[in-house]
Amino acid sequence: MNTNQDQSLIFELSEPGRISYSLPELDVPDLDLNEWLPEEFNRQKEPELPEVSELQLMRHYTALSKRNHGVDSGFYPLGSCTMKYNPKINEDVARYPGFSSIHPLQEEETVQGALEMMYNLQENLVAVTGMDEVTLQPAAGAHGEWTGLMMIRAFHEANGDFNRTKVIVPDSAHGTNPASATVAGFEAVTVKSNEKGIVDLEDLKRVVDKDTAALMLTNPNTLGLFEEDIIEMAEIIHSAGGKLYYDGANMNAIMGAARPGDMGFDVVHLNLHKTFTGPHGGGGPGSGPVGVKADLVPYLPKPVLVKEDAAYRFDYDRPDSIGRVKPYYGNFGINVRAYTYIRTMGPDGLKQVSENAVLNANYMMRRLQDAFVLPYTQHCKHEFVISGKKQKKLGVRTLDMAKRLLDFGYHPPTIYFPINVEECMMIEPTETESKETLDEFCDRLLQIAKEAEENPEVVQEAPHTTVIKRLDETTAARKPILRYQKA
């Protein structure tokens, strides 16, 4: 038992003899496993798992939950992550036995409802993105990126084009973009942003060449700005023989306003755990479907879901497919939630979602622009970036301001990303927040900016009200303790 003030670990609550399960007694003849198992397989040292009663278990996890901030707890404007409300009906539907308790290797005739749901979801995502076909197999955004790049590679190789080794990513790109390029066997090449925060066309022309396999782009980009030169960019990439990849993390900005397929993109991934309300789960699970244009369809991961007459089945006969990227058919449970959300909103609803997301972001940006440095002044889309450069001069860093926000019950914005803006704070309110919430948050942030001038210590020493103070991350990395060990 942990005797000081620290929150106990479940291992510290453990007492031999306590249980919180109810497995039925063995109803078949017993078997002496010590005899039956060969010595090398007969586990001698038992795993030290906790022994607690059911109430102890519930109190433990309830205590942990109280030390955690979710969207239902309060505003969570974490840029690039689209922390919108997670509808409760989605959670109920995903738990229907016909969705939660079906095995992926059951005969297709016994899961027609599941396949119908998946097919409909694919069709809806085709409509939203303007692509020709969609696969639901990738598990998350990064997984979708890698899947898309593997398809692009297969496409080039099928054309006898083996020297396209480079993938271009903007300096403002999310870290997964270059990382996915590496995993897919490419070299990541950076293209600069210009003073307007969008891709510099001259620099793009400079880096593009016959080795270019693709350009990965987030549009609106991670600064929340629409890449208004998109048509020229598509032209530059396509005429060099490359493909255009769309990171759909920011789809929440443009549903019903513009479609990647119409902008010239060849491949798109979506984060269903962002735009389409899959709950973020403390880090996952997500779902990262990928849409492609017709010339890339042969390379889709297999199996591909097809509809024939009134029945659905998986087509495994796909000779040009890149193969499997995931066992079974993707994160079905998250896909059920996304489909439920799409049906809740309908086409007009989705359009309104993006309109309101953009309205909320622009409103906040204008309320905050004078107190902070606004590096890009044009209208933003669903998120925006401000810089704490002014406050830094006063000795107050963006990290400090983020910690100060914790005192007021907010999850801070994303900080220090994208990496091309100094001391940046990336704010994404989402459409599900009310004007009152936006106003209260802006008031607090303006107050903090004032504190930075008048009383910087209160910001520098924040947070003051959380269950724990700032943690020593240096020692954590230098002398890693990655598991509990009984004293």
Place this chain on the structure above:
Amino acid sequence: MKHRYLPTTERDKKEMLETIGVNSIEELFADIPESVRFKGDLKVEKQLFEPELIRYMSKLARKNVNTIENASFLGAGVYDHAIPSVVDHVIRRSEFYTAYTPYQPEISQGELQAIFEFQTMICELTGMDVANSSMYDGPTALAEAGLLSAGQTKKKKIIVSKSVHPEARAVIDTYARGQHLSVVEVDAVNGVTDLDKLKEEMDDETACVMVQYPNFFGQLEPLPELEEIVHQHKSMFVVSSNPLALGRLTPPGDMGADIVVGDCQPFGIPAQYGGPHCGYFAVTKKLMRKVPGRLVGETKDEVGQRGYVLTLQAREQHIRRDKATSNICSNQALNALASSVAMSALGKEGVRTMAEQNIKKAYYAKSQLENAGLTTVFDGVYFNEFVIKLNGSVKEMNQKLLNKGIIGGYDLGRDYPELSNHMLVAVTENRTKEEIDTFVKEVGGAQ
């Protein structure tokens, strides 16, 4: 139109537009070139109101044969296990499921501590030093183990046993192609990796050898012998393992594995038609800084209180970009929590009891089938799965079983032509004696 997820009123809108200094929302979209502006209506299915939607989704769900109303003997990587009720009560707490990655440790101690506990439980079960916070699933974890091995050994060949899950092997192939690695598959003999064939394939270019324990056929691979062969060539020994089985079987960590991966689905995660499940990834201390994905570490705050943070982040994509050890960002945190709760609920004793019941019930089922005159193939020890040979097709048998409320086993002919008409049968603690007896009667009677 009004919508329950959209709080902005017409009055709000007017005030907000005024502050922004525009007349309409449309103006905020003016930076999108006219030629790519989408006009008209998205061809998305029409909106349904909540009661209609519940009815519609219920109908879709009811078209599926589920494993609650039917007794399932289907496993092959995804298993029907008891899930303690507490699991869903914990993961439905919105402080957990509506949060994201714990980037701000001061208000994410709950999630961070839960992951720290998960890492500990995985280390305990696998016998390894370090476990991460989760991967997408077992097979992608296995593929990433291949990439780690290749990076660590600077060698380009991955050897995979054919007794590894076929879909996992397919995933490995795709990942390996990305990295220009070659994959060689080694046959199985009598249901386990053929050691002689493995020896023939081993060479100085071999980055790692991958086996599954218990393997796809349910059999226990001879890990000690395998380990010797693998390490003779300075290759990495990678074992994919069902964590529940390790509640009773000697863990790979005690038998020289360098990397142990697998899927936590057997602990508290429903099948959900194949996902989301929850991969785990465990390594020896030596490989700690090469692990993909997020790691949580213990530390102290300014006043000396114990706390937890994401750590060793210099491995990850948001810091290292193209030099990261993996591109993974979002993982399966909520399912890792579900598995932790299930493991805590079962506890030390329950995990062992549950693992033992799986073996005992599988043993009973196999014996009864043999008594009924059925041929079982492979004669090694097994966990909760074994292989039987039918006179006719597996598909037909499964059709017949379904009429009796039973979901039959996996048709091995799909992946192993030499095993057509062979069924992989899974028997978990959830199968009652009565269900097993009915299964034996139906399958045995047909022979």
